[in-house]
Amino acid sequence: MTLKLFWQDPYRTTLDTKVVAVDNDRIRLAETIFFAFSGGQESDAGTVAGHPVLSAEKDGLDIVYTLAPGHGLQVGSEVEIVIDWERRYRLMRLHFAAEMVLQLVYQLRPGIERIGAHISADKARIDFADENNIAVLFPQIEAEVAALLSADLPIVTAFTDEAAQRRYWEVAGFARMACGGTHPRSTAEIGGLKLKRKNTGKGKERIEISLQVYAPEAVAAISSPSITPASP
Helix, strand or coil, rough: EEEHHHHHHCCCCEEEEEEEEEEEEEEEEEEEECCCCCCCCCCCCCCEEEEEECCCCCCECCEEECCCCCCCCCCCEEEEEEEHHHHHHHHHHHHHHHHHHHHHHHCCCCCCCEEEECCCCCCCEEECCCCCCCCCCCCCHHHHHHHHHHCECCCEEEEEECCCCEEEECCCCCCCEEECCCCCHHHHHHHEEEEEEEEEEHHHHCCCEEECCCHHHHHHCCCCCCCCCCCC
């Protein structure tokens, strides 16, 4: 089972580890900081031993990384993982921005059904089964989000079932949600967001979420000296 260190420290950008399995272009690692597509959140980008990772896929409790042919790695090879920090940080912020919006929609329109979600490094989207224009909720959502960001509340993440690798996030007084993605430490790090409504078909409503101009002071508590705030 791959040890997923991106849950322990989502701000870490490099890791020395070993290859534990090789199947042609697909490898497995003893531990990793490289997130694989899950829960709608896109995979990280980066390299293993200097080789660009072409894809990262969950396989049970493992993660399989695909490299270009001719990588030359073998079982036992010592490698360095390097992730694209700017992409990771945008994914973290957009992921939690989308989850704040989702929870607020649930609160404002009880019984609404989420039918899809996707978080990329450019924007996030949430799809709902709804006959009503969801944009009427935007003023309330934006006001609540602004209050959450201003309060600079801790985002707590932990296991509900460590053996099955089930996790959750929680912001005290706001919401708790099952989630295995990567998240910032605080609501303030989101730095503000913009909402856009799309109608994708009869009875379907989509909210697109993008980040506003990022304020570096929102993440003054970032501890790693090698990490600098990412621009939007």
